Structure formats: C-alpha cells, structure tokens
Amino acid sequence: MGIVKKNYYLLTGGPGSGKSSVLHYLKIQSHRVVEEAARAILKEQKRRKGNATQFGDRAQFCQLMLRQSLEDFKTHLSCTEKIFFDRGLPDLLGYKSIANDARWTSIIEKVELANLEYRYNQEVFLFPPWQEIYTLDDERSHSFSQASQAYDLIKEALLEANYFPIEIPKVPIEERAQFILSKTQNVV
Structure with missing residues (x-):
C-alpha cells in the first residue's frame, strides 16, 4: 500500500445532496477544505466551450478529474491537521460502469492504481440523495434520478476500494x- 493520510477526510455522494454546503460551512469555521475537482473542470470546459464533461467526453472528463484529484492529494502531504475533501479518487471508480473501450480501460487502470497508492481516512462521509434540497445549477445538470444513481455507484466504489461509508x-x-466533526475529533 502507498500513502495513507488519516487526516484526509473524504465527503462524497451524488450531486445535490448538500455536500458542498456542509464543506462551505466547515471552511467558514476555519477548517481546511479542498474544493471539488469536477466543478472547476466543468467551469473551465464551459469557458473554453470544451466537451470534457459528465455528459460529453466522459473519458476525458474522468482523466482531468484524476489529474486534479491526484494534485489535490499530493499538494497537502505535509499537512498534519484535518483536511476535508469535496470528493476524491474513490469517486472516479464509479466510471467503471461505463468503461466500454480500450481508452477507458487505460483510464480505469490508472484510477485503480491511484486508489491503491493514495488513501484517505478509511471512514468516508457519504451524503445520501435528498429530494427536498436538490436543485440544479450551472455545473449540476443531473436529474434527481441520475443523482440517486450516482450515489449508488459512489457507494459501491467506496466499498470496492475498502473504505467504510458513514x-x-x-x-x-x-x-x-x-456530526462529521464528532466522528473526526480523535484523529490527528
């Protein structure tokens, strides 16, 4: 096994489950937060009129997220305080369900290797679908049904990668x- 960072806490779930709002709250409470790679990539793709999106060139989108997630992980290696990540490497394992050609095979192999080499705290905070708070925005164009399916894929990916979803x-x-802070208070 590669690098294990017990102070790296992953917050994940389907789109629109309230994850980013909780991370924003943690950030204003002076906790370290690493922003979601996908949102930055989607904004950049929109600005450039690119197609590397969750509904366009998904393989390129996955590659860009892998690159950014690895960079985010490595950037904070010397930090010993708690860091909360808005998604991370295990989320990318969810793309295995649509991997259907040689290009995807190569990407998924890189994703699997990265998940072995770079490990977050084993306990991952998983945000369930929540219809009452679900809204669309400039980067979130999934229907609630699609968001619920994404949640299922992410949960499956976490278990496959030997994480314990909470x-x-x-x-x-x-x-x-x-709730999150109470579960992380004795670590670090």
Whole structure:
C-alpha cells in the first residue's frame, strides 16, 4: 500500500445532496477544505466551450478529474491537521460502469492504481440523495434520478476500494457538520 493520510477526510455522494454546503460551512469555521475537482473542470470546459464533461467526453472528463484529484492529494502531504475533501479518487471508480473501450480501460487502470497508492481516512462521509434540497445549477445538470444513481455507484466504489461509508443524516447544515466533526475529533 502507498500513502495513507488519516487526516484526509473524504465527503462524497451524488450531486445535490448538500455536500458542498456542509464543506462551505466547515471552511467558514476555519477548517481546511479542498474544493471539488469536477466543478472547476466543468467551469473551465464551459469557458473554453470544451466537451470534457459528465455528459460529453466522459473519458476525458474522468482523466482531468484524476489529474486534479491526484494534485489535490499530493499538494497537502505535509499537512498534519484535518483536511476535508469535496470528493476524491474513490469517486472516479464509479466510471467503471461505463468503461466500454480500450481508452477507458487505460483510464480505469490508472484510477485503480491511484486508489491503491493514495488513501484517505478509511471512514468516508457519504451524503445520501435528498429530494427536498436538490436543485440544479450551472455545473449540476443531473436529474434527481441520475443523482440517486450516482450515489449508488459512489457507494459501491467506496466499498470496492475498502473504505467504510458513514451516511450523513438528513438534518440542517450545522448539524451535519457537527456530526462529521464528532466522528473526526480523535484523529490527528
């Protein structure tokens, strides 16, 4: 096994589950937060009129997210305090379900290798689909049904990568953040 960072906490789930709102709350409470790679990539693709998106060239989108997720992981290696990541390498394993050609085979092999080499804390905070708070925005164009399917793929990917998903309760943002902080207080 490669690098294991017990102070790296992954927050993940399907689109629109409240994850980014909780991470924003943690950030304003002075916790370290690493922003989601996908949002930055989607903004850049929109600006450049590119096609590397979740509904366009998915293989290129996955490659860009892999590159950014690895960079995010490596950037903070010397940090010993808690860091909360808005998604990460295990999320990319969800793309295995659509990997259907040689190009994908190469990408998925890189994703699997990265997941062996670069490990977050084993306990991963998983945000379930929550219809009442689900909204679309400039980077989120999934239907609620698609978001729920993404959640299932992510949960399956976490288990495959030997992580322990902890489902976040459907409560207000502050309570969700407190739930996460209570689970991370004795680590680091």
